[in-house]
Amino acid sequence: MAQTSKAQTENPSRERILEQIRAGLRTVVPEPPALRSGQVIFEPINNPLERFQQECVGNLMECALTADSAASARQLAKVLQSLPEGEAFVQDDPALRRLIELAAPARPIRWSSQGAPGEASQATVTLAEALIAQTGSILVTASCGGRGASVIAPCHIVYATVAQLVPDLASALSRVSQERKLDSNSFACVISGSSRTADIEKILVQGAHGPRRLVVILQTVT
Amino acid sequence: MSQTAAQRFLHDAAVKSADLMHREIIRRGMDSYDVAHLKGRARIKDWEAARQKCQEIKREAVNHLDRYLLQFEEKVIARGGHVFWAANGEEACTYVKNLATRLGVRTVVKSKSMVTEEIHLSPALEKAGIKVWETDLGEFIVQLRDEPPYHIVTPAMHLNRGQIAKLFREKLDPGIGSDDPADLMAAARRILRQAFFAAEMGISGANFLVADAGVIAISTNEGNGRLCTSIPRIHVVVTGIEKVIPRLEDLAVLWPVLATSGTGQGITTYGTLIGGPRRPGEVDGAEEFHVVLVDNGRSQLLADAEQREVLHCIRCGACLNICPVFRHVGGHTYGTTYPGPIGSVLTPHLNGIKEFKHLSYASSLCGACSSVCPVKIDLSHHLLQNRRNATEAGATKSSERLIFRAWRYAMLRPRMYALGGWSVRKALRIIYGLGLAGSILDPMRVWNRYRSPVPLPSESFRARWRKDLGAN
Numbered sequence: 001m002a003q004t005s006k007a008q009t010e011n012p013s014r015e016r017i018l019e020q021i022r023a024g025l026r027t028v029v030p031e032p033p034a035l036r037s038g039q040v041i042f043e044p045i046n047n048p049l050e051r052f053q054q055e056c057v058g059n060l061m062e063c064a065l066t067a068d069s070a071a072s073a074r075q076l077a078k079v080l081q082s083l084p085e086g087e088a089f090v091q092d093d094p095a096l097r098r099l100i101e102l103a104a105p106a107r108p109i110r111w112s113s114q115g116a117p118g119e120a121s122q123a124t125v126t127l128a129e130a131l132i133a134q135t136g137s138i139l140v141t142a143s144c145g146g147r148g149a150s151v152i153a154p155c156h157i158v159y160a161t162v163a164q165l166v167p168d169l170a171s172a173l174s175r176v177s178q179e180r181k182l183d184s185n186s187f188a189c190v191i192s193g194s195s196r197t198a199d200i201e202k203i204l205v206q207g208a209h210g211p212r213r214l215v216v217i218l219q220t221v222t
Numbered sequence: 223m224s225q226t227a228a229q230r231f232l233h234d235a236a237v238k239s240a241d242l243m244h245r246e247i248i249r250r251g252m253d254s255y256d257v258a259h260l261k262g263r264a265r266i267k268d269w270e271a272a273r274q275k276c277q278e279i280k281r282e283a284v285n286h287l288d289r290y291l292l293q294f295e296e297k298v299i300a301r302g303g304h305v306f307w308a309a310n311g312e313e314a315c316t317y318v319k320n321l322a323t324r325l326g327v328r329t330v331v332k333s334k335s336m337v338t339e340e341i342h343l344s345p346a347l348e349k350a351g352i353k354v355w356e357t358d359l360g361e362f363i364v365q366l367r368d369e370p371p372y373h374i375v376t377p378a379m380h381l382n383r384g385q386i387a388k389l390f391r392e393k394l395d396p397g398i399g400s401d402d403p404a405d406l407m408a409a410a411r412r413i414l415r416q417a418f419f420a421a422e423m424g425i426s427g428a429n430f431l432v433a434d435a436g437v438i439a440i441s442t443n444e445g446n447g448r449l450c451t452s453i454p455r456i457h458v459v460v461t462g463i464e465k466v467i468p469r470l471e472d473l474a475v476l477w478p479v480l481a482t483s484g485t486g487q488g489i490t491t492y493g494t495l496i497g498g499p500r501r502p503g504e505v506d507g508a509e510e511f512h513v514v515l516v517d518n519g520r521s522q523l524l525a526d527a528e529q530r531e532v533l534h535c536i537r538c539g540a541c542l543n544i545c546p547v548f549r550h551v552g553g554h555t556y557g558t559t560y561p562g563p564i565g566s567v568l569t570p571h572l573n574g575i576k577e578f579k580h581l582s583y584a585s586s587l588c589g590a591c592s593s594v595c596p597v598k599i600d601l602s603h604h605l606l607q608n609r610r611n612a613t614e615a616g617a618t619k620s621s622e623r624l625i626f627r628a629w630r631y632a633m634l635r636p637r638m639y640a641l642g643g644w645s646v647r648k649a650l651r652i653i654y655g656l657g658l659a660g661s662i663l664d665p666m667r668v669w670n671r672y673r674s675p676v677p678l679p680s681e682s683f684r685a686r687w688r689k690d691l692g693a694n
Contacts, residue, residue, distance in 0.1 A: 013308060017463070018288050018292075025524055030527075040267055042266060119415065135488055145505060146507065147448070147506050148449075169478070174471050177435065186496060186504060187494070188495040189492055190493035196443050198376070198443075199376055199379075200381075201382055208359065210444070
């Protein structure tokens with residue numbers, strides 16, 4: 001392998017560390033019995049939509065259920081109107097192009113095809129790869145407008161459909177594995193609420209370095 | 223003569239446990255953690271099964287550490303990332319420093335990473351003239367105070383809002399009027415925003431390295447970790463070799479368990495996965511992606527059949543929070559990167575048993591730490607084993623060995639033991655009678671200095687046993 005010699009010069013301790021690990025692992029450590037099969041760690045999810053909505057409340061995020069794309073556009077317009085002046089960053093995707101056209105916001109739009117969101121963005125609008133009922137989370141990847149789209153602006157708006165709901169983290173992660181999402185994206189993130197801190201006296205402050213508001217516009221009909 | 227680590231520990235422990243304001247701040251912080259933690263645990267249907275699952279995942283990973291690290295490395299390199307293996311802190315710091323110098327880095331933004339504290343990365347970079355911003359609010363606060371983190375999850379939990387507001391006024395902006403936590407966060411956000419957009423390099427840790435997917439996983443709430451890994455053109459991950467886990471799906475249980483044990487949340491706000499530099503066609507992300515795998519004594523623990531499981535630790539801080547010793551002496555007293563029970567177990571392995579054996583005694587062996595550990599590390603027994611190891615290694619003082627030899631001698635000779643007990647009772651009665659309790663002449667000074675003496679029994683246990691106790 002051509003890479004080996006390069007790796008050795010750039011990584012003088014690599015072989016030594018691996019050797020030490022292997023030497024250490026020769027010591028046999030007795031293993032206690034494994035988990036009994038059939039033990040259920042998390043409560044099974046019977047109604048993913050209901051659970052997702054409940055978890056959104058717990059995560060201090062807003063979830064607006066809409067019937068069709070016209071209603072979603074009205075909801076988007078309403079949220080955008082409530083924000084201070086400034087541009088909105090939007091993932092360049094046909095579905096969001098249509099939605100923005102319907103919502104016709106008064107503010108300037110910056111599309112993700114024009115580059116990353118700037119510091120002055122007041123809102124970002126993106127799609128999600130999936131919604132996770134168990135934890136009230138949205139799953140995004142670099143394809144959803146990039147890495148900064150879900151964290152730079154004070155308000156992140158996600159446009160999703162009920163069909164994107166998966167029951168739990170396990171199913172969301174195995175879907176990521178199966179669809180090789182992490183080979184086609186350098187980044188993915190499970191987002192469960194707006195940014196927060198409790199570093200001062202353990203008091204919860206909503207809106208730390210990332211968004212203060214996370215809004216999910218959840219459309220029931222595709 | 224300079225103080226040993228043990229002398230300093232005893233001194234600081236005495237000072238801190240008598241500091242009523244410190245105790246009040248910690249008590250309040252821990253009380254709200256306790257409530258959240260128990261509520262969080264109740265959300266998981268079978269907490270014990272969850273702990274066991276996490277233990278099995280970490281055991282599987284640690285028992286095949288070489289294989290999983292190589293799998294992770296291969297994936298990262300295939301995506302255009304770099305992986306550097308550092309045998310110790312110095313190698314890791316030199317690598318990051320050289321990288322920063324080569325790429326013309328002047329400003330670094332950091333998200334929270336205990337491994338970078340362990341290897342003293344920030345001072346190394348600052349010595350090379352690079353400005354380093356800690357961006358986690360708690361880390362930012364302790365950085366402004368020029369202090370190490372007090373706690374591995376909440377670095378500034380020893381301060382109240384008034385102290386933090388005063389610090390911000392002194393160091394950042396004299397105009398900060400309010401001491402409301404939300405306003406203090408907003409002030410930090412304003413300043414750090416400029417740093418995020420100015421920095422050429424972001425440095426993060428990793429909570430997990432996922433072998434099959436070849437990605438790092440970072441859990442953060444504030445979003446600072448997200449910004450550090452999204453905006454700057456270089457992203458460096460500094461982490462320990464033991465952080466690897468076999469499969470992406472393992473996070474389905476590790477994430478909720480880490481969040482529950484760390485803060486009581488069902489899941490941390492951002493569970494971020496990053497596998498390499500920005501791909502062609504992606505909107506943003508670092509152009510350079512480097513992972514520094516730090517050994518720094520960890521691989522030596524693998525050969526320790528009793529304590530290999532110490533490498534399972536996911537740094538949630540639950541053992542610190544429940545520990546009655548931590549709650550009284552506080553995080554800084556330990557004088558180590560990792561305080562609390564896990565630090566007391568780990569530090570003698572990483573930094574030497576001779577200098578840090580005293581930490582094995584900073585425990586009542588109550589076992590609370592073992593009972594909360596989400597990956598079921600038997601911490602209290604490891605503390606006991608470290609005491610034994612220190613003794614066997616001859617790390618104890620000759621005076622201590624002499625006392626124990628005398629005690630053993632007396633224990634094997636009942637008359638001698640009775641005589642010893644009798645003379646100590648007599649001597650103490652005289653000393654206490656003269657009002658010398660707690661003075662330099664009092665053999666019980668360690669206890670009596672800060673407390674009223676325990677009343678002396680009028681007769682020995684053996685005498686009481688003969689008279690009435692034994693009759694029942």
